[in-house]
Amino acid sequence: MSRPKIYTLLGTQTHLPPRGGDLINEARFFRTLSEFADVYYNGQLFQPDQVDFGLKDIPIKVPGSGYDLYYVRANKDIYRQLPRPKACLALPYDEELYADADALFTTTGTWRDMLINFSQEHPPKSWRKGWYGDSIARPKSVINIAQSADPSFKPYPDHFETFRYRAKFGYGFVVGYFGRIAADTVPRTYFGALPKLSRTIDHLTTIVAGNITVDIPRNIRLVDRIDYSKMPYALNACDLVLYDCGDDGHWAGSGKVIDAISCGVPIVLPRKDARIEQLGEDYPLFCDDSKELEEKVVKFACDTEYRAEVREKVLALSDSFRPRVVAKQLERPIYDLIQGFKNND
């Protein structure tokens, strides 16, 4: 089959400026799709290497035909007007879309399996967390589109911007948390271990960059909002990155994990199914409680050989998130979806 032509749209976004998680995640997905398909966003060719992906701010026009696949996220009105085959993201849950879409897209395999095997008992209530009720409309097909890295996230050990952030962060041992801190994303295990860590690790600096809506310890350094284009350098300036998530971390994807490891920066996080899928069962910095975290972070901070070993490991892990690698896994299910529709037609 020649390169398929795919129509895409996110909400009422006419183009894709790099603002906010959803836009960034969609742009990464389209970059991966572009490896084997011609992706059109709002009717314009998505060009991964162009400024603003070569997209202009033009009014949304609903196509009547002309594409092999239509993928719309968070815009039900337009979704309804589009011809088939059509797909949408599996979040938020919407009974009509779940039943109607020719394919639902998930960002992890555990999420895909969860939807396929959904029952009153599985997943447990705490995993559903307001996203899902006791039952769902049975989807026709679920495809794990996985998540890929933005190629600009990579190690920049000698870059001036990395140095600038290191200088800003104090040039000590820096643990960073990037993103919103709300009730469900507080890195509690780390905060619990912080008093002991501060006593054990010389010049430990914890920095938080993001919108904070809950109370956090006082010895945390808040950093002004960091522009997306500067994020790779800010990550590079950290020795360790923190990530926390609620029980939906058992199935939901996480770009933050991919960002950190792509820069070669190890990430400390709770052991959840979707994270195990991303990093493997034997990932050394899974921590389930403050004591475990304390031991692992101290070892990481004080044992330079171990630190180098873990860094090497995360960099190796990050290879599997390169757009080209992810595209190889995605190509077949997308072709099958399109081909299956053509055959039935």
Place this chain on the structure above:
Amino acid sequence: MSGQDKLQEAKRIYHQALELDSTYYRLHSFLAMIYHRLADYENAQKYWNKALSLRPKDIGTNLGLAETLAATGKLIEGIQKIDDLQQVYPKRGEILARRALFTERAQDLSLSAEYWRQAHGLESENSEFALGFARVLIKLGHREEGRKILQNVKILKPDHLLTQIEVGNGLLSLNYPNEAVEHFQNLARSHEQSVPVLNGLIRSVDSARPISEVLDWWKEFLDWNTLAKTYQSPPERGPTPKIPAERKTRLLIVSYQNWNFMQEIVEGLAADEQYEVRTLEFGREIVTALEYLKANPAENEDRLNKHKNDFPLDVELLEWADVVFCEWCVHGMVWLTRHLPSRTKLICRLHSFEAYGPWPLLVDWSRVDHLTFVADHIREYLDESLNLSQFKNLTLSTITPAHPVEDFTLEKHQDAAKALGMMGYNNSNKNPLLALRILKKLTEADPEWKLRLVGHDWSGKALTESEEKYRDEFYQFIEEHQLTAHVIFDDWTYDVQHWLQNVRFMISASTREGTHEAIAQGMSSGAIPVVRKWPLSLRWKGAERRYPTALLFDTPDEAAQQILQISNEGSLSEKSAQFTEEAKQRFTPEIVVNQISGIISE
């Protein structure tokens, strides 16, 4: 009696009063307020709660408790308290204003503006509400509305200094620099000793006046302002104690946001076994910190210790250091000379722009161990202005900035031979118009000449009237002289090494420079430096001493003639190699790091 002692005394009296009558809620409330001010938040909370048990709906007590909660890091709990109170009193300005403040602290600016709007709507004569509203509008970039509110505030509290300072800072943030200068100048006449006024004035003057006028402006100002004189009353101080030999020297490198010239130095010193290196960045909080300044240094040190917990700077790091190296001689340096523990060695590096502003006049040079300059002409100019030799403990040096010369030695592209280059052109001090005049002369002789400009253009930059005029003249010159095809605008890039492959002649056309690092980087790449004799340092031969081997000029004609001559001689490669070699001898980071290391262990 100091402020703290007064609070302790008040606390004692209120406790005595409570023994007489513990049912009066105000006594608990006052006591809570005192504990809050003493940073004893646990007791503050205890007494706020006691007051609330006696009068649960009291507005002041509830708001006080919210403040204490916020001070202990429980901002959201504080917001909840205010929201509960608002349910009881939906139309009270002070509650709405406090909600706006807390929302602002939680960084939801749009919602904060909404609360301020409501508070201001209820009590339009209240200057605090108006000022709070204006502050959030400024942060949101709502220029006209912000200015209107500020004008209103100015009239509401004409004699209240802090309010008037906020008005001036607001005008500046909204990019009305001329109005800000006028406002601060009037304030400075009535409040000659105020550091925040001076700070506002410095920032406004820098934004409003072209660089060539700034120096004269300051000279005139400092003629009648007495603040500088207050700070030039140096107390005697002995030499800094020696650092214990059995451990590494603790070196703290401090900068005010700009780290552009520090990477090789910090990394070089950090790699040296002798040092344990940490960094500290002064941000906007240094302005707040300056307000803690007092003329008596002993009092300052005392205040620093007392305010450790609520101080805007990382005091622990400052106390940890054996040596502090302060990059840029600006307000941070003024602060350090007043607050740094006396045992700590203090080194400052002064570039260029600081020398033409008022900050060096406010530094207590008797507290400084070493001052290093990036260029001799700046050193001589400042020595002459401040008579630095009067300070017995202060030693001076000139150490040129460094860059990794080897990274720049890339082969030139073929079309570079007739290409001039200029880095960073969007301001009148760099004077790209002069580069255009040189280009015009060259194209008259040979139409193959080009000028490559790399960096940001003027768009997205808040421009003063004179800068706007300059920009228009610049583009007009290109059009009028048909230079469009000869001027190449390259986007700003980190990768100047590769950009320099396109350029054989690097132009410095500036009015004022310390070292003009772009020229040094150009030399490393093998580009031939073409340097104007910088007018503001003519007397000290700034350009001539910094780049003695460059093609030096006063007029575009002189520059063009020298470029054509060297270009026609056919020895460009040979000349390039000479400049690269000179750069290796002068600008290699190892040389500079060793020199700085020498100063540290002096």
